Amino acid sequence: MRPPLFALSALDKRFGARVLFEQAALQFEAGHGYVVTGANGSGKTTLLRMIAGLEGAQQGTLAFRDAQATVYEYPEAWRREIVYVHQQPYLFHSTIEKNLEYGLARRGIDADQRRIRVREALEWAGLSDRRELPPHKLSGGEAQRVALARAKLLDPALLLLDEPTANLDGEARQQVLELVTALCLADHTVVIASHDPEIMRLAILDRMVLAGGRIRME
Amino acid sequence: MDLFEPTRQAFALLVSGEPRLWGIIWVSLWVAVLAIGVTAPPAIIAGFALAKLRFAGRRVIVVLMQALLSFPTVVIGLVVYLLLSRRGPLGAFELLFTPWAIMLGYIVIALPILIVFTVATVQGADPRIYETALSLGAAPSRAALTTLWEVRFGVMAGIVNAFGRVVSEVGCALLVGGNIAGLTRNIPTAIALETSKGDFAQGIALGMVLVVLALGINVALASLQGRGGLE
Numbered sequence: 001m002r003p004p005l006f007a008l009s010a011l012d013k014r015f016g017a018r019v020l021f022e023q024a025a026l027q028f029e030a031g032h033g034y035v036v037t038g039a040n041g042s043g044k045t046t047l048l049r050m051i052a053g054l055e056g057a058q059q060g061t062l063a064f065r066d067a068q069a070t071v072y073e074y075p076e077a078w079r080r081e082i083v084y085v086h087q088q089p090y091l092f093h094s095t096i097e098k099n100l101e102y103g104l105a106r107r108g109i110d111a112d113q114r115r116i117r118v119r120e121a122l123e124w125a126g127l128s129d130r131r132e133l134p135p136h137k138l139s140g141g142e143a144q145r146v147a148l149a150r151a152k153l154l155d156p157a158l159l160l161l162d163e164p165t166a167n168l169d170g171e172a173r174q175q176v177l178e179l180v181t182a183l184c185l186a187d188h189t190v191v192i193a194s195h196d197p198e199i200m201r202l203a204i205l206d207r208m209v210l211a212g213g214r215i216r217m218e
Numbered sequence: 219m220d221l222f223e224p225t226r227q228a229f230a231l232l233v234s235g236e237p238r239l240w241g242i243i244w245v246s247l248w249v250a251v252l253a254i255g256v257t258a259p260p261a262i263i264a265g266f267a268l269a270k271l272r273f274a275g276r277r278v279i280v281v282l283m284q285a286l287l288s289f290p291t292v293v294i295g296l297v298v299y300l301l302l303s304r305r306g307p308l309g310a311f312e313l314l315f316t317p318w319a320i321m322l323g324y325i326v327i328a329l330p331i332l333i334v335f336t337v338a339t340v341q342g343a344d345p346r347i348y349e350t351a352l353s354l355g356a357a358p359s360r361a362a363l364t365t366l367w368e369v370r371f372g373v374m375a376g377i378v379n380a381f382g383r384v385v386s387e388v389g390c391a392l393l394v395g396g397n398i399a400g401l402t403r404n405i406p407t408a409i410a411l412e413t414s415k416g417d418f419a420q421g422i423a424l425g426m427v428l429v430v431l432a433l434g435i436n437v438a439l440a441s442l443q444g445r446g447g448l449e
Contacts, residue, residue: 054349076357084353090346093368102364103354154355 004063005030005189006051006082006158011060011071013046020046021057022213028158028191033184035200036193038210044193045087047210048160051191052084065157080107083156087163089147091135096127096146099135103154117153125149125179141172148179152188159183161192165199227419228426238399239420243427246404249317250385253324258377261329265336265376266362270348280337286330291323292389298323299393315396320404323390328380335376336366343369371443378435386428 004027013021020043028034036044049055051062053074060071064082069075083103091099100118109117122128125145135143144164151159164180165173177198184190184204192199200207207218231239268280300306302314302322313319347368351361366373388406395402397411405424412420 052353054353079352080355083355084349086346086350088346090344090350092347092350092364102351102356106355106357106360150354 002029003066004028005065007063008051009061009063011050011057013043013050013057013060019213021060021215024213024215026208026215026217028189030157030189031187033188033190033202033205034192034208035202035205036191036208036210036215037195037200040195042210044210045162047215048084048162048191048193051158052082052160053079054084081157082160083151083154083158084160085147085151085162085164087166089143089150091138091143091146093134095132095134096122096138097131099146100150100153103150107154121149121153124152124182126175139172141168141175144168144172144176145179148176148183152183157189159188159190161190161194163194163196164192165194165196224418224422228421228423231419231423232426239423241400242403242405242408242424245317245402246385246406249321249404250324250381253321253384254328254377254381256321257325257328257380258332261332262336262366262373262376265333266340266366268333269337269340270362280334283330283333283337287334290389291327291387292393294326295323295390295393298326298390302394314394315398315402317395317402319394320391320402323394324384324387327384327387327390331380331383332376335379336373339369339372339376340365342372371439374439374442378439381435382432385431 007025007027009025011021011024013019013024036047038044046055050057050060050071056074057071062069062071062074064075064078067075067078069078092102097118100121101114104114104117119128122131125148127142127145127149130138130142130146135146138146148161148164151161161180165176168176177196180190180192180199181202181204184202192205194200199205209216209218268276268283298319299314301308302311302319303309304314313322343365347365348361351364352358356364386406388410391397391402391404392407392410395404395407397403397407403411405428409421409424412418412424
């Protein structure tokens with residue numbers, strides 16, 4: 001049996017007296033999609049942030065491929081392969097193209113390759129005509145699509161999406177939903193924190209429920 | 219007192235390119251620019267670290283820096299004077315009454331301004347900037363640079379403020395520079411001297427240069443902010 005791509009075990013996370021996770025555990029298989037659900041305040045965002053190394057915990061062991069770490073000593077190298085997208089993504093004060101190039105430049109990819117991959121990602125997100133625009137000229141839905149494209153073109157081993165359709169409605173929500181579905185179908189390992197019924201109904205996603213400080217597979 | 223005649227003479231002095239007057243302006247400029255140039259990089263790094271990292275004594279350092287903001291520059295001048303005086307710990311360098319002594323004083327004045335502005339700017343910055351950079355694969359040092367670039371107008375406001383403070387201060391420059399003509403006489407010390415002698419034209423001319431400098435720097439900053447889409 002293949003080992004999981006990512007595993008988290010013995011996770012304890014408290015905010016003061018409030019216990020969010022107690023001896024919680026989970027694992028993600030490579031190439032699978034997951035939706036993490038739970039009531040408001042159940043810890044969906046916190047869980048994704050801990051997996052991305054953006055937040056610590058009182059205790060917990062992480063395993064990614066063959067390597068192991070603790071939640072308070074997150075390996076820098078994992079950040080190149082585990083990408084987290086905020087619920088309301090931040091786009092740098094530059095052009096959309098530069099935003100997409102950022103992660104590629106950090107990986108030492110040369111300028112020609114960057115241009116090609118950025119162009120492909122913009123086409124994928126349906127934003128080719130927005131290439132030169134600054135972020136403040138985009139709608140909420142377009143900003144979310146830029147953030148998805150910016151994460152996707154890095155081809156991460158594990159992609160973490162925090163409520164990608166929250167605060168969106170109508171056509172913008174539909175477009176983001178289509179991109180999220182495309183990501184899940186494209187053999188990426190995607191973990192989505194969401195309580196959007198349409199995302200929760202996606203048959204390609206395994207469902208994880210957060211309740212009572214534990215993580216339950218359904 | 220007639221204000222019109224000295225003001226007319228001040229304009230005439232500036233336009234004539236009088237070497238003594240422009241020498242004073244030059245001393246002010248190069249000493250202040252170099253002091254800020256030397257102080258800004260480490261102060262901004264320290265400000266970022268104080269804003270982002272959690273370590274013992276952090277709060278004490280921030281409070282100390284804030285307290286230094288309201289220190290009279292003449293007291294800073296006195297401390298620098300004692301350090302550089304012949305019997306002081308830095309006396310062997312023989313820097314007292316040289317432009318380098320003024321620069322040292324300027325560094326002590328500018329350091330807390332730059333640190334406090336950077337701390338406030340970074341603490342007020344959207345935390346998603348640093349997290350997004352990290353999550354896209356940036357090393358922590360690179361994510362810090364990205365954050366500083368995103369909040370560059372706040373950091374630049376600190377630099378402008380520090381420059382404005384040092385280029386116009388008189389107490390420290392007078393004490394440690396000695397107001398020596400052609401060597402350490404700068405705009406504020408020259409204004410103080412010429413006004414005490416009753417030569418208002420030169421004082422007004424130098425005052426105008428200071429005002430133009432302050433306005434010019436602030437207009438440049440506002441223009442950059444506009445171009446950055448932050449208007």
